[in-house]
Amino acid sequence: MSTFTAPKGIPEYYPPQSAAFLAVRETLAEAVxxxxxxxxxxxxxEDTTLFARGVGESTDVVTKEMYTFADRGGRSVTLRPEGTAGVMRSVIEHGLDRGQLPVKLFYTGPFFRYERPQAGRYRQLxxxxxxxxxxxxPALDAEVIAIADAGYRALGLSGYRVELTTLGDATCRPAYREKLQEFLRKLPLDPETRQRAEVNPLRVLDDKRPEVRDMVEDAPLMVDHLSPECREHYEQVKGHLTDLGVKFVENPRLVRGLDYYTKTTFEFVHDGLGAQSGIGGGGRYDGLMAELGGQPLSGVGFGLGVDRTLLACQAEGLTVGDQARxxxxxxxxxxxxxxxxxxxxGQLRAAGVRVDLAYGGKGLKGAMKAADRSGARFALVLGERDLAEGAAQLKELASGEQRPVGLDAAVPAVLRALGRATER
Structure with a gap:
């Protein structure tokens, strides 16, 4: 028995369960x-500085959760904890922002955060x-939210909600920041939280500890201190979402865990997942590109958790993905x-049919057991007598019905049995 195990806090997906994981990822990608x-x-x-500047020095991601190390050249590099900063770096580096706007990109893959492993919260997500x-x-903000909503609905999910707010911008947030800090300075916060309040007071509103949440219950809210322009932007986003048929609830206390968000901010929440109820979220980040050395262009986006979305499907009892190999x-x-x-x-695969074989010289009984385990609809059996007669036996595994098909016409016969069109 192997003495090696997967690293703690990292989920693995293998057949047949991996079919559901792939289906979730592909369904979300198709909506995009x-x-x-x-x-x-x-x-x-990437270079550690990219995330420190892009994500925010005061965030838990940067201060506590990044996998950072020196490479063999002595450079400080970090396993990516999120995707937006990397996309912005790529857009700037390759000049994509010099062409048609908006630049619309999507990505998938693993991201890494050192956290205490628990259900729905992984170190490789x-x-x-x-x-x-x-x-x-504002219509682009609404489009981004609607894309995620369409992906979730395509999976059959229904037990989630879209929480929406706005975080203002540089015209109104500074004055609100002062009001919030003034409020927080009067609270009996612990030293670490008090320091966070001085660096980025919005992060205190995001604190999950019950005692802190109770203390900030009466804190001033950004939605009550918006500039006329930010108010109008927010109203238009809500109007476009309504036109797109996306239902949402306003949550003025919503604060995402990254510093770069401005204006529209949103989260998809599924209460069937317990404490880790967020399955995706995002927002607008108007100053990020300039912060990373690019043009002062705005942006909006989201990150959807494939792992958590799969857990949400399981919580609702949904069967996603074709379990058959x-x-x-x-x-x-x-x-x-x-x-x-x-x-x-080989001919059937070239025609788009998924095909497996009984390798290793199995007898008929063992081979048919393998056929059942594969989840295939049909077994194509060819023995020495069949070969001499020029016909294979096509057996429907669910019903047990069997009929001969000529070897020279086996491919179109199988395609017809599967309900697929054949070439004339």
Whole structure:
């Protein structure tokens, strides 16, 4: 028995459960592609300074959760904890912001945060994210939210809600920040939280500890101190969401865990997951590109947790993904039959059929057990007598019905049995 195990706090997906994971990721990605977003493949690690500046020096992500190390050249690099900063770096580096705007990109893959492992909270988490950069349009904010909503609905999810607020911008947040800090300074906060209140007071509103949440119950709210422009932006976002048929609830206390958010901020919440109820979220980040050395362009995006979305599907009892490894399981009985079956399998795969074989010289009984375990609809059986007669046996595994199909016409016969069109 192996003495090695997977690192703590990292989920693994393997057959047949991995089919559901793939289906969740692909369904969310399809909703993104339908809105005209192009794919970007990002590095798994980047210069540590990118995340320190992009995510925010005062965030828990930067101060407590990043996997940071020196490479062999003595450079400080960090496994990516989120995707937006990396996308912005890529857009700036490759000049994508010099072309048509908005730049609309999406990405998928693993992200890394050192946290206490628990249900739905992993040290390697899988995300799908989008970023729309270069246009400050409330309709674009609404589009981003609607894309995520469409992806969740396509999976069959119904037990989630969209929480929405606005965090203002540089025209109104400074005055609100002073009011909030004045309020927080009067509270008996612990030294660490008090320091956080001086650096980024909004982060105190995001504190999950019950005692802190009780103390900030009467804290001033950003939505009550918006500039006329930010108020109008927020009202337009809500109007567009209503036009798109996206239901939402306003949560003026919503504060995302990253510093770069401005104006529109949102989170998808599923109460079936317990404490880790967020399955995705995002918002607008109008100053991030300039902070990273690019043009002063706005942006809006989201990150959806593939792991947590899968858990939400399971919480609702949804079956997602095709658990079958193949459509047809080929059973050769004898070496001469095997040579013909291997060729048939290749032809069927070329025609778009998922095919597996009984390898290793299994007998009929063992091979049929393997066919059942594969989840295939049909077994294609070829023995020495069948070979001599020029016909294989096509067996529907659910009903047990079996009929011969000519070897020269086996591919179109299988396609017809699967309900797929054949070439004339």
């Amino acid at each position: 592609r339908r809105a005209g977003y192009g794919y970007v493949e990002l590095p798994v690690f 899988q995300q799908l994210g989008v970023e729309a950069i270069g246009v400050d349009d 193949c459509d047809v399981f080929c059973v050769p009985l004898g070496e001469a039959a095997k040579a013909r079956v291997v060729a048939l399998a």
